[in-house]
Amino acid sequence: MKAVRFNRFGGPEVLEIVELPDPQPGPGQVRIAVRAAGVNPSDWKKRQGLMDEELPQTLGYEAAGVVDQLGEGVADVAVGDRVFGFSAEGAAQAERALLSWYAPIPPSLDFADAAALPAAVETATRALDQLGVASGSTLLVNGASGSVGSAAVQFAVVRGARVIGTASTANHGYLRSLGAEPVAYGEGLTERVRALAPGGVDLALDVAGSGNLPELVALAGGPGQVVTLADFAGAREHGVRFSSGDAGRALHAIDEIGALVESGRFSLPVAQTFPLAEIAQAHRLSEDGRVRGKLVLTVDAP
Secondary structure: OEEEEEOOOOOHHHEEEEEOOOOOOOOOOEEEEEEEEEEOHHHHHHHOOOOOOOOOEEOOOEEEEEEEEEOOOOOOOOOOOEEEEEOOOOOOOEOEEEEOEEEEOOOOOOHHHHHOOHHHHHHHHHHHHHHOOOOOOEEEEEOOOOHHHHHHHHHHHHOOOEEEEEEOHHHHHHHHHHOOEEEEOOOOHHHHHHHHOOOOOOEEEEOOOOOOHHHHHHHHOOHHHEEEOOOHHHHHHHOOEEOOHHHOOOOHHHHHHHHHHHOOOOOOOEEEEEEHHHHHHHHHHHHHOOOOOEEEEEOOOO
16 A cells, blocks of 8 residues: 655655555454545654654554444444544555544534544643533633644534633634634734733643743633643743643544534534655655644545
8 A cells, every 4th residue: 555654864855665565453443444634743743753753654543434344343434334443553644644632523514624624623622621621711812723723612612601812813704703812923912812801711722833932821710721722832941731632632532523523513624635656746745834724734535
């Protein structure tokens, strides 16, 4: 099968499409013929050598496709079913992939739409669970227009929270459509938030990692009310919780998202799709950091 791999760290030019053996599912896993796979910032960070040291590396933790082989003990799906989910092996950007956590693709979604969901949905849900976002709370989302930020906004609204979201002015209409009250990034953020919430907010989620943790701590009334997904050094400096999957993932979100999608209460736009062979261009766009919505690789059916 064809798969994305790199043998040295560097720019997008180190990415290659190589031939690898078809993976075989273990107990509880399904193998899919991949039709689409998500692209995430962690992909280019891995490619640059910022996360893992081993070489060579494959890429991709989320995909959607058609089940073509079942592992031992799998009885909840059948060969031919459309599913999406997570690849624990980190090799989902390929023609075939193993999914360790999966769910049926919501009927209204195509493969690209479904492949966009797992990482953003799990990450946003995990952060909101850790913050304890519930009905009646006011949540500030710093970096609300990207895939994870917009997912967090929508989930918080579903939970009954009031949401204030930071974004560039161009994305304020989009945030309003999700149910958030938008404010602009940059100097004067505290004053703009207090204009909407004079007493500050109950909780704050940092998705952007833009160095605003001191302001978020002050607005939320203390570091215990703030979670960051993007500022590890700042979290240590300011006593804020850094959310990662190491402490347990919110995998229940994969099972729950279908009902929200079908009821019209959740959507995650796909910003752009690329054929598998154009992975380098997808990395360039992801690394640029100005994408609203998700980047997805597509794989043609054999």
